[in-house]
Amino acid sequence: MNTPMISVVMPVYNGEKYLNEAIDSILHQTYTDFEFIILNDGSTDRTEEIILSYDDPRIVYVKNEENLQIVKTLNKGIALAKGKYIARMDADDISLPERFKKQVEFMEENPDIDVCGTWVKTIGYNVEQWQYPVGHEQIKSYLLFDSALAHPSVIFRSTVFEHINYEEAYNKAEDYALWVELSKEHTLHNLPLYLLQYRLHPGQTESTRQFEVANMVRKKMLNNLNCSLKTDQIKSFTNIVLGKAVEIDKMDDVFTVILEANNRTIFIDDKTLKIIIEEKFWHNLLINVKCNAKVFYKNGSILKKYSMRKYFKSFFKCIIGYKNDK
Known part of the structure; x- marks a missing residue:
């Protein structure tokens, strides 16, 4: 295919339960100029079978022979990306049909914006509406306390990753650490539109490790x-x-x-x-x-x-x- 406008990067590890819904939500986007990089991170369930059941030339299937975990897998996918923009997606979430259309339109009209997330509605065991801060200065202020963008809703200019990657030292809060690092020299924004359904799982809570790493990121933000x-x-x-x-x-x-x-x-x-x-x-x-x-x-x-x-x-x-x- 010709160089796509968007490269969608979606890691998956043993994600058979919701994988069809996630893949379908990307393939059914109203904006169609994208490649869909699906990285099977050493899954032992039916993940590979489900991915291979799709016959769509936009899908780029990558198989890790062993489980590299999220940070290495994300960086691997980004290195393979060819698009002007890189969009994130998780294997248990659902992107609403006009997500890419709305985000690309916004990024094309605002060349000063480097990263654009969206608001999300949760699905699964609890239904909520999550409204993130919209403007760059608001986002930076909230980053003192917590992550301020929904990771699977985000689209980046690919140039963002010329000198920056996800850091393994911040595994479990790698997205939060990335926002803090990017906030120093790049402009962040959230569209005040619900364009992603984020799945909540029963018993899903922040682990001790996640909290410790998030505290490391907060310290990083305070250092800024x-x-x-x-x-x-x-x-x-x-x-x-x-x-x-x-x-x-x-x-x-x-x-x-x-x-x-x-x-x-x-x-x-x-x-x-x-x-x-x-x-x-x-x-x-x-x-x-x-x-x-x-x-x-x-x-x-x-x-x-x-x-x-x-x-x-x-x-x-x-x-x-x-x-x-x-």
Whole structure:
């Protein structure tokens, strides 16, 4: 085939259960100028049989004789890609029919954007709508706390991978680490459109290894701001990320250090970062209303500097919550 506009890279390991749905969702895209690189990463189930049952010239089948795992397999697929754009896909998800059309149109109209994800709707054991931050500065701000793009929804300019790859050191959070690295010199964006169905599996939770690696990535992001947190501040920051109640003065201390560091480096737009931090501040404040009702009396000066409007709104929420929690 001629050089395609898109190279779709989809690793699969023992994915027989949902593989047909994933493949069909790509082959039935309204935008058809793509090659579909399917990498069978040493599967021992019917994965190969299912892939070989398709007779479509756009499919490029690659078989790993042994299980290389996700990072090596992704890098292998990207190295084989010929397209102007590289699109990610997972073997248990579903791309909606106009996903590629919408993403290619957007990328062609916005040559300054290097990576474009989308919003997603979950399928499987739970149905939810996940709305990711849209603009580049919003995405960078959220990257301080967690991944801010849905990996299987993303399309890249292939030039992104001329000097960057997925890193094995961040296996289990390789996508999060990639966004943080790319945020230094590339522009990231999310389309506010639901173009992917992301499958949730029963009992699917973040493993200890995933959390440890994600913390490594958060540290990497803080380094981008040239921000160094002390041991007690790291503990508070981790609890903020986990959504645990943190004493208000400790939370304010962490956010003050981050804002001051960013003020020196200007890595993230200051106004945008303040908005995101304010959201995190009030969200965590209201997690434990019984405890924090007392905080409004003792630490009002700290609270007011974040938002007078939210100060009074949250004060009454805490009072009501405190009464109901007795």
